[in-house]
Amino acid sequence: MGKHKNLAIVRSVTSQGLSVASTARKYRVSRQWVYTLMRRYQASGPAGVEPVSRAPARRPVSTPDPVRKRIIELRQHLTSQGADAGAETIAWHLQREGFHAPSKATIHRILRTAGLVTAAPQKKPKSAMIRFEAELPNQMWQADITHWHLVGGTRVDILDFLDDHSRYLVGITAYTRCTGADVVEMMTTLITGFGPPATTLTDNGLVFTSRFATHPGARNGFEVLLASQKIQQKNGAPGHPQTQGKIERFHQTLKRWLSSKPTPTELTELQELLDQFRTWYNTNRPHRAIGRRTPEQAYTALPKATPTAEQNTQYRTRRDRVDASGKVTLRYAGRLRHLMIGRANKRQPIIMIIDGENVTTSHAHTGEILAEHTLDHTKIYHPKRPPPPNPQTHQKR
Template identity: 30%
Template sequence: MPRKAFTAEQIINKLREAELILNQGTTVPEACRKIRVTDQTYYRWCKEYGGLNIDQAKRLKDLEKENVQLKRLVADLSLDKAILKEASPGKLLSPSQRRQVIAKVRISLGISERRACQVLGQARSTQRRKESITDDEAKLTLRIIELASKYGRYGYRRITAILQIAGWRVNHKRVERIWRKEGLKVPQKQPKRGRLWLNDGSCIRLRPEYKDHVWSYDFMVDRTANGRAFKTLNIIDEYTRVCLKIKVNRKIKSQDVIDQLYDLFIFRGIPEYIRSDNGPEFTAKAVRKWLSRLGVKTLFIEPGSPWENGYIESFNGKLRDELLDREIFTTLEEAKVLIEQWRREYNQVRPHSSLGYRPPAPEAVLTMMTS
């Protein structure tokens, strides 16, 4: 027969009944037979409930239950702490990382999958899901590593655009997964600048509306390995983002500016506006008169306000970040070759985020124009 469980009230009443029987001169075994318990149970009850009333017995039972709950809670917290300590010290950002860590924790601590998933925040369906690897995974990973090595300052979104142009059927999520799995570093985003407004609320920036509407040009300075400085004259079309020319020389004067613009005007046509800062090569009387005779309007930014010429400043930053800061130019000729090579790659290969991750002048388009 199953053992009968007595409540605290029943135990107190039976002990009182046994006490009355014992006061009549009977023995303990005889009293135990009358209250229908064994001698061992009687002595155990006396040890636990002797001298207590019913209210005190209830309180004792409640305290025992609370003690059991507290012990279980402490054990659970200790186990959770052990699981987190056994897991990776950093954040587990992807399901695949959690999947590996949960398997490791289960082996080392001998806990259930349910408990490990609960502590580490992984759905059990996700934990049990088998990762499907396509046949071209290894080839795609190798190609992503090659592109990341070649274009060290490109992020996974730009790498995705290059792969899609090349014919790969991938999206940025898959490329990002492989990117993070291989430990490739994503370049930090540049801080966004607010729009530029005058006190009267009007925007002073003339925005390009079509091809050859507004051109921009600016100078940059770098040095060869022997410490001698050289300058670059960068000219871009603000609407198409195409880099029209990068003139490299030790010194560039106002006449050199006119010569470069003359070649571009013959090859491409005359723009309506040219935007620049207030450098002496741009504000020279010869340059301004020559442009005025051709009907080209000049847009000079406010002194000390390079953000007003944002298109060319953005281009200069890319040139500096992706080439000038990464190369050591031993001679001026080497600088000319590498900078021109980068310019062609910028126009024909490099995806531009503002153009829907397409290059400003794809190579196929240039081939059609020249044929």
Template identity: 30%
Template sequence: MSQRQRLIEQLLLPNANVSELCKSFNVSRKTAYKWLSRYRLGGFSALSNRSKAPVIQPHKISSEMEERIVRLHEENPYWGPRKLRDYLLYVKHLSDVPSHTTFARVLKRHDCHVITSNKSKPATLRFEREQPNDLWQMDFKGSFMTEDKRCYPLTILDDCSRFSISLVACDSETSSIVKGHLTNIFHEFGLPNHINVDNGNPWGSADLTSYTSLQIWLMKLGIKITHSAPFHPQTNGKDERFHRTLKLEVLHQRSYKKKEIQDVFNGWRHKYNYERPHEALNGRTPSHKYHVSSKRFSENPIPFEYEDGIVKKVHSSNGMFCFRGERFRAGKGFNGEYIAIKETDKSDEFAVFFMDNFIKKVKLGESVQ
């Protein structure tokens, strides 16, 4: 017999002294009367401890939902609670999806650990273009060895939507290879207004001293080219973040054959664009925001006509041009192209343009000998 039952039996005796009994059983008068009230409503069985949980438990979820959360984490061990929740909410369009804190409790309860790169996120000011295809970020993600050959992943990311335009396993970083892949990409997605690239081959340089044939080709298509600040690849921040995710989820401690890596890239890119929620997009996927460009690609664009300036043709052998009896360097990337020379506010200094792109300034008396 429990202490509560013995107390109730004593309280029910004629002439029972409540104060003395409470002192003897080491309980308060309030507790004694509470147990007595329970006994009168439900007998001795009503004296057992009651659950302290609220009648309505807003965080309690069904076993089916809990199993689904655990299974989803097993399939996507790099996704945290917010991303898992956003996937069910915005990709699978489920109703009654619990909060991300509930997801976190479920993962903790089942000892599910999220795999991360262990790199703290830098505090940066986020900026982005307002419309898709206004700016693409393009770069090579270094290189890595497959089981039989070195691979150079070419990545292109839309700045506004974070949509992965391209993830191509290239054999090298030459202009001809990039141009071939870009031709296919432009046929599928159209043309962007701007492309931001790194410095050096095959992109050219930010100080406007080196123009590559690839850069000239892009300008002839009407695309404005900008470069990351020298030694600061973070200027291409979204593409750099994409590279870290690619390394963590695809390349880290894994080995592939060269012939299979493109299929691996294609599968992961589809998941990244259409299934993987993005925090910067309020949990939506990049595909939710992206659309192809209205500027269509032509392999034979209409030749550009200069409206002002003195038009000169760059020599096809050495990238030089002649102006007022002097020789100046445009760069071998301009071999065979037409440029325009325009006056500035200085009588001996002139601005050189290719189409509507400023190239450099030249000064009379400082020609190349």
């Protein structure tokens, strides 16, 4: 339509003899525009009055082709490796490689144009989330157990500990079946290597807490270890995994990365993959929640928090009867312990007063103290604690 109108304006002057002012009034354009069309027509004929694009000949702020190409390559490479491949991650990699990274919106637009974006309209917006974060490294460790499969479908457990402040993966280990003893052993190793955290946050699995056990009572091994280190223990509300949201989200990253690798045939192969993942996750993967730093950078940037709260000792009583061999059993640190009372007291009713690791056993009817024990989580059988020496036997004659 524009070409034909422009040509009609020119013909009104050249063929019909109208003046420039009359032609401008007739077609409701400016006189300057009529003169411009006349000059174009005289120079190039009808082709000269065709509409011309108003876009600039060059766009100095447009994304260069090498950068566009590298954005697409990074998206495809990171996706194939099971890594995060969003606009912020791609911008971080571009900067590391020496490119001038465009804005997140520009990167997203390039990916969408290339058909590399899958719409997710049902995804919950970030503004709907309520987040919390520890202020210092080692202020809180989150721990959990997830699962993976070996060749043949064998299911195995993966235990991991994540620093809440920095997202630093403190430890990750594969087990055929993770037990309470495994959790205690790994936690002890991590405390030796990284120092004790001020608090821990886990779900209510029996390897982490005994408060929802079928027969609750004594603390399990993990609880005893935390109490001995003055580490405050926190547990999420039952049926509310969002409390441990960071480590739950971490498992998505872990499993996406494992899915991009060949399925391991043995537990040792899986552990090798987990060790590789831990190095990559801590040192080569920028994390959006910590300012596009790696977890290792965030973990080493500030001083470490340490336990400060005094732990309340566990006090409880229990009624029982001495067995025929002169022993009673007591669950402590997740295992049954055998306490020697003495054959002379077999079949006798007793009351046990448990104050942390100290146990005092008395006769249920007479109140006579029969034995005292100090529990050791490394031992199953506990002999009676020897009575204190009688001062009178040490008096000089």
